[in-house]
Amino acid sequence: MAKAKNAPTMADVAREAGVALGTVSRVINGQQVGEEFRRKVEEAIQRLGYQYNNSGRALRTDRTNTIALIIPNTINPYFALLVHHINIELEKRNYRMLLCFTKYDRDRETEFIQMVRQNRADGIIALTYNPNLTIPDDIPFVTIDRFFSVSVPCIAADNFGGGRIAAQKLAEFGCRKVAFLRTGSSLTNEPSKRKDGFVSACVELGLSFEVLALEDEAPYSQFEDFLQEHVVDGKLSLDGLFLGTDMLAWQIIQSLQRMGFCVPEDVQVIGFDGIRMFGNQSYVVSTIVQPVQDIAEACVSAVLSRHLSTIPSLICLPVHYASGGTTKE
């Protein structure tokens, strides 16, 4: 069966090279070692085909070079993008990723933190859906898009600014009556600022606006009901919509089309996230693009920072608008 049972160890290398165990360790870790000793050790490593064993190091140092990422899933393209870039960023720094899918289940989030503790990960990056989550104080903890307290760094896009941009764009397109729709109203989270920014810009721009914020568990049909309520004489009384996410924007566009309305002719629709078809194609809908790569970078440097407490408790990264949508005809 698999695993060669008597894989050579540092002790074997030391014996082969005729040096002390500690010397081998220092060669491997690139520390100060005399030229001749280094050569002897390296040759011995070659001869024996020695393979470094991280388990030993983890036990001794209590550091695993692993960071846990807690996230609902990898199916939503925004999450998939986050996972991708965080992994790349970790890899750059020689860290591994321990991936935990919560499927939006709050109990699982708690269980995962426990599991992470037992696996001695060196830190946690979490995109959580439990506003009452108990943040561990024994492991460096960084959140994405969720502000818990000043002692827990939160990395987010500039949601407020994004909301403003959305309103400005709708105004540019000539919209006069707009609405903001989203789920997740129960969370005191950063994304809820999308609404705030949107509203503030609508006021400044003199746009008439409405806001529909549903609970997380609200059925999608409630959005359709909202649309129906705004149909008068076969016409939609709204000419611009800003949705909390691209996924919602996509669904709304489908609904509008089923109802016989054309996007963007009858009504402009803007989403949030910056999802692209297959990653490298055009944007799925017109959208406020999140700087996923920068977010990933910020999360990783924050969680790996030696002095977590010196990290700002809220880091906002700039967003931008991009037009998209499947080409009509």
Added chain:
Amino acid sequence: MAKAKNAPTMADVAREAGVALGTVSRVINGQQVGEEFRRKVEEAIQRLGYQYNNSGRALRTDRTNTIALIIPNTINPYFALLVHHINIELEKRNYRMLLCFTKYDRDRETEFIQMVRQNRADGIIALTYNPNLTIPDDIPFVTIDRFFSVSVPCIAADNFGGGRIAAQKLAEFGCRKVAFLRTGSSLTNEPSKRKDGFVSACVELGLSFEVLALEDEAPYSQFEDFLQEHVVDGKLSLDGLFLGTDMLAWQIIQSLQRMGFCVPEDVQVIGFDGIRMFGNQSYVVSTIVQPVQDIAEACVSAVLSRHLSTIPSLICLPVHYASGGTTKE
């Protein structure tokens, strides 16, 4: 700083409970232990807030309960789906996932195997793009969609059957002149059987067909050239297309629309994979759906199997057709 330095260990628990170290271990691992001892140990664990430490166990047993997944990225929705289901499947069995993104880079694949070795993962599941990859013989190794040799289990969808279904569907739709387009011709991989199945069914059904198999690195423009060559008198001389992947199908549909053709009125298009918009919406294109969940399950049970050599060297799982596409209008 983070980590509480003197976290209690099994030895502390043993002392607190007044029992031997080994007894604590057996309680924790659910082995035969007297009732009274078990109770004492459990109470001590509670009192001390003891946390199990996996590093110690990994060192001692040389098993980490971790499986590495080597895959190009998580941005392509098909890969994202695989990652998701494999993770879920591993979690069921109390295993963790070590995720390695190759970005289609062959050297990275090799480097990852080395890294996995050092991290002592218990096995590897790989979707590789290097047909010359050296498969390690010291770690259980299972591939997705790539057949290497009889001693390396390969899990795949029934690509041949899928190709047949595609041809049958096109025939049902009334197509007479069809084509199969794909990249990746250089790999002697399972997906290339999509062509074989398609061709065999075309022959049986009396469809006239063409095949365009491009190298991996071929620019997308070559597909557009192919389409252009088949325009005669402003009409497309093909009425059905089968694409190697949904991504390609999606791109082709965009191209066709730009060229002024309607899908499916002018030409039927079928992809392969079963990608859905945001995971739970309708299929992006009409497609042959891969049983991702079953593939994940098969990969995990294979790689965790105690007797890898008894696993069939090729496992094919059934596919099915699903119609999709963004609703026209």
Added chain:
DNA sequence: CCCTGCTCATGAAACGTTTCATGAACTCTG
């Protein structure tokens, strides 16, 4: 009552690293 066999807790060794105190071999300074 002795012996055998069983159940089950004990204590110690082992896994492969890192790290630290020790000291050998030099070099420099006055």
Added chain:
DNA sequence: CAGAGTTCATGAAACGTTTCATGAGCAGGG
């Protein structure tokens, strides 16, 4: 040339588990 300082290899201890040989305690059979 003696003493102080520097560089660098050594040997051993420690990290937190699992596992194994040992033996204590007890029940049953003759």
